[in-house]
Amino acid sequence: xxxxxxxxxxxxxxxxxxxxxxEKGDQIHAIIYKKFVSSYDKTLQEGVFLIYRFxxxxxQGNYHPCDHKYRITFKWDKKDKxxxxxxxxxxxxxxxxxxxxxxxxxxxxxxRNLRKIIYDGNNEYEK
Numbered sequence: 537x538x539x540x541x542x543x544x545x546x547x548x549x550x551x552x553x554x555x556x557x558x559e560k561g562d563q564i565h566a567i568i569y570k571k572f573v574s575s576y577d578k579t580l581q582e583g584v585f586l587i588y589r590f591x592x593x594x595x596q597g598n599y600h601p602c603d604h605k606y607r608i609t610f611k612w613d614k615k616d617k618x619x620x621x622x623x624x625x626x627x628x629x630x631x632x633x634x635x636x637x638x639x640x641x642x643x644x645x646x647x648r649n650l651r652k653i654i655y656d657g658n659n660e661y662e663k
Contacts, residue, residue: 537552537554537580537581537582538552538553538554538555539551539552539553540552540553549570549573549577550569550570551567551568551569551570551571551573552567552576552577552580553565553566553567553568553601553644554580555601555602556587556608562604562605563602563604564602564604564606564607565595565600565601565602565604565607565608565611566587566590566607566608566609566610567607567608567609568580568609569609569610570611572611574611575611587608589611590608590609590610591608591609591610591611591612592606592607592608592609593606593607593609594606595607609622626663637655
């Protein structure tokens with residue numbers, strides 16, 4: 537995890553970036569943009585987390601910290617009172633599991649191995 541600072545105000549954080557790695561060593565780039573930094577900055581640390589409700593986008597531009605063609609962007613919608621649309625981080629898990637949208641409503645924490653599921657622009661996924 538690393539911070540990207542403003543070019544003019546070196547103390548102002550523009551975004552937090554990180555590489556998320558599964559148990560096989562596969563990586564995906566993840567970003568938390570400036571307006572959400574304060575929401576996640578204290579929660580994030582190196583370790584094993586369950587992260588859900590996020591956007592998956594194609595990598596754009598020339599800056600790609602890993603070879604994955606997608607990246608994860610954290611989201612936060614303060615208008616949503618039940619927090620169902622914000623990215624959530626659960627640090628009480630020992631393993632991580634990526635789940636598809638059809639599984640999310642019935643998801644319960646279990647001891648599972650990570651399954652590699654990445655969403656494309658149509659919310660379909662590759663196994």
